[in-house]
Amino acid sequence: MLRRTGAIGTLITLLTALLLTPAALAVDRLTRPAAAAAGCGVLAPGASAAAERAVDAACAQVAAGVWYTWGGGHGPQPGPTYGHVDPTDPASEHDPERLGFDCSGLVRHAYARATGADILDGDASAQYYTHRTAARFTAAEGLAPLRPGDLLAWGTSAHLHHVALYLGEGRMVEARQSGTRLMVSDVRLGGDYFGAVRVDTGTVEGPVVRTWGTGVWTKAQPSTRAARVYAFPGPTTVRVACQKHAEVVTAEGYTNDAWSYLPDYRAWVTNIYIQGPAWLDGVPACAT
Template identity: 85%
Template sequence: MLRRRHVIAALTAWTVLLLWAPAPASGAPPVPRPAPAVAPAPASGAVAASGAVAADDTCAVRAPGASAAAERAVAAACEQVAAGVWYTWGGGHGPRPGPTYGQVDPTDPASEHDPERLGFDCSGLVRHAYARATGEDILNGVASAQHYTHRAAERFTAAQGLAPLVPGDLLVWGTSQKLHHIALYLGAGKMAEARQSGTKLMVSDVRLDGGYFGAVRVDTGPVTGHVFSTWGEGVWTKAQPSVRAARVYAFPGPTTVRVQCQKHAETVTSDGYTNDAWSYLPDYRAWVTNIYIKGPAWLDSVPTCPSDMR
């Protein structure tokens, strides 16, 4: 016991000396002190709609510049991501926007359980997001129809990369003849997507390789321009107003299109009709014979294209 008292007394004395040690002389190095705790730096470019920084895997508006409707579309898609909704092939294409049970994709063995899963495929999610954002079913269709929408405000090529994009823009993959995937851009190089069978809706890094085709910004306001509907199935648009010109895109069925102008060019005979009028479709950057546009042989109110336009 006595020895223990001596030890305690010695420790007390040393503590007093340390507490009352004089400050170092001018120019002497300061006594090191523990650094205060610092919060980790935010992820670069990840900005939520409120201005707060979002974590890398957070589904949110992650950059400025989007319209209010586009931000609502992102929020609607992210709500489904947060809920852990499944990808399901054909999901989201019911009579009204929203999740539906899927189908078996004959090309994908992983889709065997899709008929049991309530969810979305890629275009079903996009359809739902913009329907929630606008209160109207403005993007009802598959990926190609959504990309070539007559509601396009602006289009971007793959060569332009992500720099000009804002949250809510639609990213697509494939070729001019077949677009097979679409996703919703969040900003800061991230996107929300329904990717493939066997997975749930997710936030991913934008894949600029593997067939990235470009993007489109959706105009949620009133439709502008001369809008018509096509008829027939597998009707090809062409790079020039000629049946021998390169193919651009085939309408799988009746499609709403915006016509910029029309001109007399190569005469075409098809399905019992003969016509030399061709219409230029700015959303496709392509031509289609007027035979497959519902209306008269020469479309009312549509101007004639400039003579040098090919």
């Protein structure tokens, strides 16, 4: 009797295995997080809940096989859009036919899904220099201080051309280039890797103002002769720590000696290019 039951049990097991292959197993694969199969996910501890949600949102796009498209993800609302032809890249020929993201479009989407707000609208430079900065890391610091969800950037201080989301364990999720789908890669620390920034998804502390004009350079010191740090390509929301009277500047029909210090850029900008009065209301004078 025991032998017969054992034989029946074995038969049932074999039949179950046959029934589960391949259709049932295909359903099982669909119900599991497909991103995990791609090695995409939070791979280290220490990230905020919002940063982990951003990683999950980006990895969901990897799992869905979404394409890189030049200019993708920069519509009126976060999310995939059809791309454009990059005149410098023949591989972008089919980008207008593909619904997807470029590098900053993916980051924008990920943090919008994580926070419920469009907090990282803009290109790679605008995202790296966001006024929502919790911490900033130089290339020389490597990966040791980083946490999942941190933004990795490549380029120069004047032009950052690529951004990706850190996963942990030396891995990142990115929209890399035309002709490829969103992917998980090893972090490329060589070449023009610039550094990383941790996004503050909470309430921004300190006065927040908006610049105007195009190609407005910030400076290492409150002087037009000081080294350039970063140029705002257009009107940009920035956080101001303090302001001071320094070099007199005449530009755009205005003359002013007030300069504001922008802590997220570690740089100064003349108040001429900040919307508001010549001396900003509610912004303290710099102590030094």
